[in-house]
Amino acid sequence: xxxxxxxxxxxxxxxxxxxxxxxxxxxxxxxxxxxxxxxxxxxxxxxxxxxxxxxxxxxxxxxxxxxxxxxxxxxxxxxxxxxxxxxxxxxxxxxxxxxxxxxxxxxxxxxxxxxxxxxxxxxxxxxxxxxxxxxxxxxxxxxxxxxxxxxxxxxxxxxxxxxxxxxxxxxxxxxx
Amino acid sequence: xxxxxxxxxxxxxxxxxxxxxxxxxxxxxxxxxxxxxxxxxxxxxxxxxxxxxxxxxxxxxxxxxxxxxxxxxxxxxxxxxxxxxxxxxxxxxxxxxxxxxxxxxxxxxxxxxxxxxxxxxxxxxxxxxxxxxxxxxxxxxxxxxxxxxxxxxxxxxxxxxxxxxxxxxxxxxxxxxxxxxxxxxxxxxxxxxxxxxxxxxxxxxxxxxxxxxxxxxxxxxxxxxxxxxxxxxxxxxxxxxxxxxxxxxxxxxxxxxxxxxxxxxxxxxxxxxxxxxxxxxxxxxxxxxxxxxxxxxxxxxxxxxxxxxxxxxxxxxxxxxxxxxxxxxxxxxxxxxxxxxxxxxxxxxxxxxxxxxxxxxxxxxxxxxxxxxxxxxxxxxxxxxxxxx
Numbered sequence: 001x002x003x004x005x006x007x008x009x010x011x012x013x014x015x016x017x018x019x020x021x022x023x024x025x026x027x028x029x030x031x032x033x034x035x036x037x038x039x040x041x042x043x044x045x046x047x048x049x050x051x052x053x054x055x056x057x058x059x060x061x062x063x064x065x066x067x068x069x070x071x072x073x074x075x076x077x078x079x080x081x082x083x084x085x086x087x088x089x090x091x092x093x094x095x096x097x098x099x100x101x102x103x104x105x106x107x108x109x110x111x112x113x114x115x116x117x118x119x120x121x122x123x124x125x126x127x128x129x130x131x132x133x134x135x136x137x138x139x140x141x142x143x144x145x146x147x148x149x150x151x152x153x154x155x156x157x158x159x160x161x162x163x164x165x166x167x168x169x170x171x172x173x174x175x176x
Numbered sequence: 177x178x179x180x181x182x183x184x185x186x187x188x189x190x191x192x193x194x195x196x197x198x199x200x201x202x203x204x205x206x207x208x209x210x211x212x213x214x215x216x217x218x219x220x221x222x223x224x225x226x227x228x229x230x231x232x233x234x235x236x237x238x239x240x241x242x243x244x245x246x247x248x249x250x251x252x253x254x255x256x257x258x259x260x261x262x263x264x265x266x267x268x269x270x271x272x273x274x275x276x277x278x279x280x281x282x283x284x285x286x287x288x289x290x291x292x293x294x295x296x297x298x299x300x301x302x303x304x305x306x307x308x309x310x311x312x313x314x315x316x317x318x319x320x321x322x323x324x325x326x327x328x329x330x331x332x333x334x335x336x337x338x339x340x341x342x343x344x345x346x347x348x349x350x351x352x353x354x355x356x357x358x359x360x361x362x363x364x365x366x367x368x369x370x371x372x373x374x375x376x377x378x379x380x381x382x383x384x385x386x387x388x389x390x391x392x393x394x395x396x397x398x399x400x401x402x403x404x405x406x407x408x409x410x411x412x413x414x415x416x417x418x419x420x421x422x423x424x425x426x427x428x429x430x431x432x433x434x435x436x437x438x439x440x441x442x443x444x445x446x447x448x449x450x451x452x453x454x455x456x457x458x459x460x461x462x463x464x465x466x467x468x469x470x471x472x473x474x475x476x477x478x479x480x481x482x483x484x485x486x487x488x489x490x491x492x493x494x495x496x497x498x499x500x501x502x503x504x505x506x507x508x509x510x511x512x513x514x515x516x517x518x519x520x521x522x523x524x525x526x527x528x529x530x531x532x533x534x535x536x537x538x539x540x541x542x543x544x545x546x547x548x549x550x551x552x553x554x555x556x557x558x559x560x561x562x563x564x565x
Binding site: 001002003005006008009010012013015016017019020021022023024025026027028030031032034035037038039 | 297303306307309313315317326394397398405409413556559
């Protein structure tokens with residue numbers, strides 16, 4: 001007998017029943033509105049108002065949701081800067097480099113400054129970029145790992161600059 | 177001459193090779209298979225599924241059964257048998273549980289949501305009657321099942337075979353076969369399970385409550401928009417249920433749109449029958465005697481029964497609770513019809529009402545609640561997947 005498991009599961013019982021009653025409640029409301037909408041008793045002008053109000057509600061909800069997701073990513077990045085930097089240090093081998101993180105929408109840009117890199121020619125940049133491009137799936141896996149902490153995270157951009165701040169390597173991981 | 181000369185040796189061992197490998201569990205499974213066939217034919221209990229499952233149980237429990245693995249007699253190379261291939265293609269999570277989901281299109285094309293649409297408030301009983309699922313989850317945890325197995329066992333309470341398959345498979349439960357057998361057996365046993373529970377929880381006076389029914393026309397627009405709205409709402413709230421709800425509602429949209437009569441008929445008859453044939457016999461792949469005959473299986477059967485009992489109780493008690501506040505009382509028995517076993521549950525409730533009072537007709541309300549149960553059970557499956565998937 002697993003009494004602890006039983007006690008832990010009781011919250012799911014409440015949560016599950018509450019969830020299903022809410023979903024069915026929304027469906028009941030939707031059907032009531034639908035019946036009203038499709039009946040002859042309702043004037044056409046009111047039907048139009050109903051549709052517009054519903055569309056506005058949905059758009060507002062989606063915008064609000066989008067803002068919440070942006071905020072969640074911003075909060076996560078700002079509160080976990082050291083953790084994110086260490087993920088890159090451990091996985092990409094950029095330990096000891098000066099770093100900077102900027103939040104951008106539902107993602108972030110992490111830039112490492114390589115002070116040892118002075119003059120990098122265009123051909124060298126291309127060579128480095130091509131080499132790192134072959135590890136794209138590795139960077140995508142890192143994104144997936146980070147999404148375990150913050151599911152709203154959609155992408156990140158990993159940059160490395162030379163001593164003067166010129167970018168010579170850019171990797172974008174966006175799950176595509 | 178009965179001897180076969182092979183590689184210079186005289187051998188007839190192959191004739192008894194299978195017999196020598198026969199295990200007692202396999203013999204028991206033949207008996208169980210025979211019982212399922214008997215129940216399907218003689219008692220007409222869910223024959224569309226119990227018969228193929230029963231035959232399949234015999235088929236997979238033959239020693240060295242070629243339906244699971246095929247062995248090349250020359251090279252000894254082992255390849256997949258037909259049932260194994262069908263399982264991988266049709267039920268395995270790898271291919272998105274194709275059979276049960278396609279079956280949902282057929283089921284959707286069969287369902288008339290009219291009674292619910294004309295009285296949408298009845299849908300709340302469909303939700304209340306899913307209580308057995310969540311109660312059974314806790315009970316399964318108490319008996320020591322892992323979370324994924326407990327959730328899969330609990331979904332037997334959805335009284336909906338395809339939902340049970342999808343949930344158990346997605347959660348990678350080790351007890352798929354037992355869950356299937358329990359789900360389909362208890363669905364067939366609804367006329368036996370529900371009446372005593374209803375009688376225990378209601379008084380004769382309550383069972384005699386009459387409910388007026390006004391026939392309301394449901395517009396075509398409502399019928400068309402309903403499956404779309406359900407899909408969107410369920411999808412937004414419980415994304416994991418989209419495949420289940422979406423396919424069910426797609427089937428219903430085909431039925432209600434009015435321009436795809438031929439497709440609707442094909443989906444509800446040919447497609448549903450075709451998938452059911454394969455589904456039943458393919459489920460049997462997991463009815464291997466050695467794996468199936470365990471105490472756990474017996475426990476799962478008991479938990480399945482608990483799920484059905486508490487589904488019924490949940491619906492009834494919720495109706496009784498509502499009656500505390502309603503001027504115009506409702507017959508609490510209709511709450512019991514909120515399980516997905518359609519139309520058995522609705523009929524059981526109607527018959528019980530008639531038994532108490534031959535002039536008490538609550539069939540339309542009971543069927544309305546029963547149809548709601550079909551939607552609610554699928555959503556419950558999605559919620560379980562959202563929690564534990």
